[in-house]
Amino acid sequence: MNDMQSSLPPLLTFSDVGKSYQALNGIAYQAIRGFNLDITEGDFFCLLGPTGCGKTTILSMLAGFEMPTSGSIRLAGETIQGTSADRGVVFQSHDSLYPWLTALENVEFGLRMRGVDKATRRERAIQQLRIVGLAGQEKKHPQELSGGMKQRIQIARVLANRPKILLMDEPFAALDAQTRNLMQQELRRIWLEDRVSVLFITHDIDEAVTLGTHIGVMQAGPASNLKGIVRVEIDGERERTQSSFIEHYRQVHAMIRDEVDKSRRHELSQSAGA
Amino acid sequence: MNNGTLHKVLTHYVPYLLGFALLFATWHIVAVYSFKSVLFPPPLAVLRKAAELTASGVLIEQASVSLARIAAGFLLGVSIGIPIGLLMGSFSFLKKLLEPFTEFLRFIPSVALISVAVIWFGIGEESKIFLIAYGTVFIVILNTAAGVLSIHPDKLRAARTLGASPRQIFFFVALPAAMPEILTGLRIAMGNSFTTIVAAEMIAADRGLGQMLWTGRLFMLIEEIFVSLLVLGLAGFAADRLFRVAITKFGGKYSVVA
Numbered sequence A: 001m002n003d004m005q006s007s008l009p010p011l012l013t014f015s016d017v018g019k020s021y022q023a024l025n026g027i028a029y030q031a032i033r034g035f036n037l038d039i040t041e042g043d044f045f046c047l048l049g050p051t052g053c054g055k056t057t058i059l060s061m062l063a064g065f066e067m068p069t070s071g072s073i074r075l076a077g078e079t080i081q082g083t084s085a086d087r088g089v090v091f092q093s094h095d096s097l098y099p100w101l102t103a104l105e106n107v108e109f110g111l112r113m114r115g116v117d118k119a120t121r122r123e124r125a126i127q128q129l130r131i132v133g134l135a136g137q138e139k140k141h142p143q144e145l146s147g148g149m150k151q152r153i154q155i156a157r158v159l160a161n162r163p164k165i166l167l168m169d170e171p172f173a174a175l176d177a178q179t180r181n182l183m184q185q186e187l188r189r190i191w192l193e194d195r196v197s198v199l200f201i202t203h204d205i206d207e208a209v210t211l212g213t214h215i216g217v218m219q220a221g222p223a224s225n226l227k228g229i230v231r232v233e234i235d236g237e238r239e240r241t242q243s244s245f246i247e248h249y250r251q252v253h254a255m256i257r258d259e260v261d262k263s264r265r266h267e268l269s270q271s272a273g274a
Numbered sequence B: 001m002n003n004g005t006l007h008k009v010l011t012h013y014v015p016y017l018l019g020f021a022l023l024f025a026t027w028h029i030v031a032v033y034s035f036k037s038v039l040f041p042p043p044l045a046v047l048r049k050a051a052e053l054t055a056s057g058v059l060i061e062q063a064s065v066s067l068a069r070i071a072a073g074f075l076l077g078v079s080i081g082i083p084i085g086l087l088m089g090s091f092s093f094l095k096k097l098l099e100p101f102t103e104f105l106r107f108i109p110s111v112a113l114i115s116v117a118v119i120w121f122g123i124g125e126e127s128k129i130f131l132i133a134y135g136t137v138f139i140v141i142l143n144t145a146a147g148v149l150s151i152h153p154d155k156l157r158a159a160r161t162l163g164a165s166p167r168q169i170f171f172f173v174a175l176p177a178a179m180p181e182i183l184t185g186l187r188i189a190m191g192n193s194f195t196t197i198v199a200a201e202m203i204a205a206d207r208g209l210g211q212m213l214w215t216g217r218l219f220m221l222i223e224e225i226f227v228s229l230l231v232l233g234l235a236g237f238a239a240d241r242l243f244r245v246a247i248t249k250f251g252g253k254y255s256v257v258a
């Protein structure tokens, strides 16, 4: 759980974070309770957990879309309040892209809003599009591109903005299996080159082992928190057939299996009660 | 590149031109071989009449009177409708406050207000502009508000996390994101404007395409009637094209009806 060798202060700290929602029937639902987590600069942290355990809730609080009901989240020493360009988000759906802008203009958007001059931002956007494998597609509009390409634009758009941390909520979940595999490999390659800090949400163990330096497994809700963290120590490109890959997969799988069962039982009891 | 342009001409413009040619051919065949009546002139006779009226300046004058009325009333309606629609879409309190007005008034068609408009404003330009603005404003309000409400929340959230200020989000995200629906409202309103202007000019005007239709009826000038119908059809078609193009520019899809 704790990293012996890391002497750096953590980039990101969740301290005893809790979040409850007011459900429609008026009863408060405690989604998260006592959530603690440190993420060090350069980590690719995958948050894994069964459906409904509160992964998106964690990300929304970190992005600043929602406030924790208790505890605090600090990024580089400062408590998070609201959204900021420090924390770039890649959304699950490409509805977050702007169809009236070209791919290039989408990628430039953050820089433009922040007053970066045209020549600089154009250059950086072109370079970023090349990094995500979209060279030559600059003038196309998102609706002219495939699902995988749209997610590449989203990734480029956030990276061009140079955030302190990249937040991704199941960005490949809506893609077909082959495109998803390809995108995972590409993201791994991009990350190996620039080592940006990432919080990546998924419920796919394969994806987590392919991408993460750390995999945090969440408990089934309600009152979910972190069950444990697995460090993935495989350098370079990762293959599903490597024995070390399989070893990590088993380890994570064993951790999450009980939680998935628990969440199923919870759902069944909920539907039986209703 | 050149190949692409050629391809576009072939797949896009050629079918259109063929369609128009077919329309005129059908009209010709029906008028010449099937109806064979002076009451249904063939296209060539109508075009000849149109050329004649253009040369004498009558057609240009009548058409520009009507189109100027449409333009003035439409712009007035749009410039009132868009801001109100944006406000109603952004603040649910304002939406609730104003909905009784919009929901009541939009069911009173502008042609039903012709008498009122003439009593209030006389038979000159003001009454026409009022009627068109009236017919435009509610459709624009409704579509604009719906456009704002239908913006995907991730579009706004993305802008926030990319460092845009609330003002920037409004102008660079919310407005263009709502644009396809705003333009759809304008497009429907433009269609209504044509109905309104013709009805108003037939009932109470001394100039304009509607008045031309009406005097055509009084004096049995059948070709003049058809010229005026032709101009209405073409002007409406052109305006509608412009809106369709604009809608797709903002990433929206237009419906073929409406």
Ligand SMILES: Nc1ncnc2c1ncn2[C@@H]1O[C@H](COP(=O)(O)OP(=O)(O)OP(=O)(O)O)[C@@H](O)[C@H]1O
Pocket: A021, A022, A023, A029, A031, A049, A050, A051, A052, A053, A054, A055, A056, A057, A058, A203, A221
């Ligand atoms: N706005 C809300 N109001 C009420 N309850 C909410 C709200 N958002 C989330 N919840 C509840 O909080 C819990 C956690 O939701 P969350 O979306 O974070 O789960 P998740 O782990 O992202 O699930 P998934 O894997 O399906 O995306 C769920 O039980 C959900 O019903």
Ligand SMILES: [Mg+2]
Pocket: A055, A056, A057
């Ligand atoms: Mg989720």
